[in-house]
Amino acid sequence: MRSVQQDLSGKVAVVTGAGRGLGKAIVDVLAARGAHVVVNDLTLEPAEQAAAEVRTRGESASAVAFDVADPHKVNDAFAKIRTDHGRVDILINNAGIGDFVSFPDISPEKWDRMLDIHLKGSFNCCQAVLAGMKQQGYGKIVNISSVAGKRGDFIGNAHYTAAKAGIIGLTKSLALYAAPFGINVNAVAPGLFATELTDGMSSEMKATTISRIPAGRLGRPEEIGRATAFLVSEDASYIFGETLSVNGGSYMD
Numbered sequence: 001m002r003s004v005q006q007d008l009s010g011k012v013a014v015v016t017g018a019g020r021g022l023g024k025a026i027v028d029v030l031a032a033r034g035a036h037v038v039v040n041d042l043t044l045e046p047a048e049q050a051a052a053e054v055r056t057r058g059e060s061a062s063a064v065a066f067d068v069a070d071p072h073k074v075n076d077a078f079a080k081i082r083t084d085h086g087r088v089d090i091l092i093n094n095a096g097i098g099d100f101v102s103f104p105d106i107s108p109e110k111w112d113r114m115l116d117i118h119l120k121g122s123f124n125c126c127q128a129v130l131a132g133m134k135q136q137g138y139g140k141i142v143n144i145s146s147v148a149g150k151r152g153d154f155i156g157n158a159h160y161t162a163a164k165a166g167i168i169g170l171t172k173s174l175a176l177y178a179a180p181f182g183i184n185v186n187a188v189a190p191g192l193f194a195t196e197l198t199d200g201m202s203s204e205m206k207a208t209t210i211s212r213i214p215a216g217r218l219g220r221p222e223e224i225g226r227a228t229a230f231l232v233s234e235d236a237s238y239i240f241g242e243t244l245s246v247n248g249g250s251y252m253d
């Protein structure tokens with residue numbers, strides 16, 4: 001049973017990049033706590049499938065496709081979401097890509113695409129919801145960073161870590177700006193979770209990473225779902241600009 005503080009009934013949430021993986025796990029927890037969840041992905045099919053799964057459980061979700069890196073598409077999509085649902089209470093910036101390359105192999109194109117999706121994508125969506133949240137005097141934003149954004153990455157995967165560190169800076173600045181309007185902005189920094197993103201890691205790299213996790217295992221996607229749901233709940237009403245580590249103890253700061 002959920003507490004009054006955890007109840008999200010009547011809230012409208014948007015989760016980006018949520019057709020699979022951690023985003024989908026976040027969708028499932030928010031919907032189970034009563035929110036209507038708008039599931040975003042690059043294409044409609046995975047988003048609609050995730051939303052349909054939510055609806056089969058008698059909960060509420062719909063789907064929308066857009067590329068978070070495209071500010072015009074983002075603005076159009078959020079305008080339609082507001083028309084359809086009246087408001088956006090919760091935004092989870094989760095969309096992302098992996099690219100497990102070493103520093104010398106990061107081309108300028110790879111650098112730009114990584115920063116465009118993770119950092120500019122999060123910025124685009126934050127800007128698209130902010131005016132409405134200010135008007136409501138209520139809003140919850142969670143940006144998905146990474147342990148790599150706090151600690152760095154062992155193979156020199158600097159475009160990913162720079163984007164994820166940038167998300168922590170974005171989170172703090174926006175939290176300072178938005179707090180007076182009744183808006184909580186925070187971040188979650190996952191450690192290593194078994195999703196299609198981390199399928200791109202070599203088995204050797206994965207084994208080495210797991211050997212550095214005191215909890216002795218990969219994270220379970222629902223553990224990101226619950227941590228994110230905590231940050232958008234009234235249990236976290238006095239938390240601003242925090243980046244919550246969910247990493248099995250693999251990095252502490």
Ligand SMILES: NC(=O)c1ccc[n+]([C@@H]2O[C@H](COP(=O)([O-])OP(=O)(O)OC[C@H]3O[C@@H](n4cnc5c(N)ncnc54)[C@H](O)[C@@H]3O)[C@@H](O)[C@H]2O)c1
Binds near residue numbers: 017096192
């Ligand atoms: N899996 C991990 O161990 C891990 C660790 C730390 C951080 N993260 C972060 O968590 C988030 C989710 O990761 P995941 O493991 O679930 O990845 P995933 O690859 O399983 O899912 C990512 C989803 O984002 C979507 N997406 C990609 N680019 C997009 C765009 N431009 N616009 C909209 N959607 C887009 C993809 O289509 C996909 O459905 C990412 O930001 C990732 O960097 C993951």
